Amino acid sequence: MNLANNITGKVVVITGASSGLGETTARLLASKGANVVLGARREENLIKITNEINSELNGKAVYLKTDVTKKDDVQALIEKAVSEFGKIDVLINNAGLMSIAPMDQLKIDEWESMIDINIKGVLYGIAATLPIFQKQESGHFINISSVAGIKIFSPGGTVYSGTKYAVRAISDGLRHEVGGKIRTTTIEPGAVDSELKYGSSHKESSDFVTDFYKNAIPSDSIARAIVYAIEQPADVDINEIVIRPTVQEF
Numbered sequence: 574m575n576l577a578n579n580i581t582g583k584v585v586v587i588t589g590a591s592s593g594l595g596e597t598t599a600r601l602l603a604s605k606g607a608n609v610v611l612g613a614r615r616e617e618n619l620i621k622i623t624n625e626i627n628s629e630l631n632g633k634a635v636y637l638k639t640d641v642t643k644k645d646d647v648q649a650l651i652e653k654a655v656s657e658f659g660k661i662d663v664l665i666n667n668a669g670l671m672s673i674a675p676m677d678q679l680k681i682d683e684w685e686s687m688i689d690i691n692i693k694g695v696l697y698g699i700a701a702t703l704p705i706f707q708k709q710e711s712g713h714f715i716n717i718s719s720v721a722g723i724k725i726f727s728p729g730g731t732v733y734s735g736t737k738y739a740v741r742a743i744s745d746g747l748r749h750e751v752g753g754k755i756r757t758t759t760i761e762p763g764a765v766d767s768e769l770k771y772g773s774s775h776k777e778s779s780d781f782v783t784d785f786y787k788n789a790i791p792s793d794s795i796a797r798a799i800v801y802a803i804e805q806p807a808d809v810d811i812n813e814i815v816i817r818p819t820v821q822e823f
């Protein structure tokens with residue numbers, strides 16, 4: 574079997590596609606012939622990435638300015654995929670925020686943002702897409718958790734870890750409930766070079782994160798793993814992939 578054919582023509586919706594591993598995954602999938610639908614808030618980034626994909630790569634790209642904390646935005650993104658391409662094969666719930674600070678700094682606004690983006694954004698994606706997957710009798714959810722969803726990134730990352738534990742729990746529960754014809758993959762990256770490291774307002778934590786990310790691996794390390802999960806035959810569900818820099822202990 575030519576596994577490359579399992580990417581060509583697939584319709585893949587990616588949230589948080591304006592930078593980092595969402596952007597890199599969109600480009601890699603498009604290079605393999607996927608049609609990609611990009612969502613994020615920074616429209617100027619989405620326009621640039623979409624134009625580059627459409628002029629240089631095999632697949633086709635469209636975008637919709639999307640704030641995943643707004644369920645109507647996420648619904649509109651999914652509807653755009655269906656109206657453009659007639660179906661959805663994969664939803665990559667990737668949009669995320671990492672704001673690191675010790676609990677006693679009481680960064681309540683950042684706690685709320687992480688919960689809204691990292692957890693509720695994922696749920697809105699599932700809610701908008703699951704009825705389509707059930708009707709199609711096929712589909713693939715890929716949810717981006719973290720190694721911080723396996724072990725608590727403390728001190729500082731307690732709430733971030735809480736959101737990523739939630740993504741892992743929701744992903745595996747979803748797999749259990751809707752499996753059969755619908756695939757669910759959870760990806761748990763370690764330190765990956767992206768803009769995520771700039772999400773902390775607490776100076777000492779931000780300095781720690783900058784130092785920690787000196788060992789970060791490139792975002793295409795994750796994009797290749799996502800391609801691997803998607804290109805498997807429909808009866809093979811890659812449930813979980815953990816990817817760390819070789820030197821990373823945590």
Ligand SMILES: NC(=O)c1ccc[n+]([C@@H]2O[C@H](COP(=O)([O-])OP(=O)(O)OC[C@H]3O[C@@H](n4cnc5c(N)ncnc54)[C@H](OP(=O)(O)O)[C@@H]3O)[C@@H](O)[C@H]2O)c1
Pocket residue numbers: 588589590591592593594595612613614615616618639640641642667668669670671690717718719720761762763764765766767768769770
């Ligand atoms: N980098 C790592 O070391 C690492 C490790 C483990 C897990 N992860 C996870 O990987 C995912 C991608 O992160 P990244 O590393 O690629 O970081 P990134 O470069 O900061 O990308 C985050 C993406 O999320 C989008 N986003 C944030 N808030 C959003 C919102 N309200 N609505 C829509 N999009 C939103 C951003 O776009 P806009 O700002 O344009 O909206 C951006 O495209 C995240 O879930 C992150 O937690 C990353």
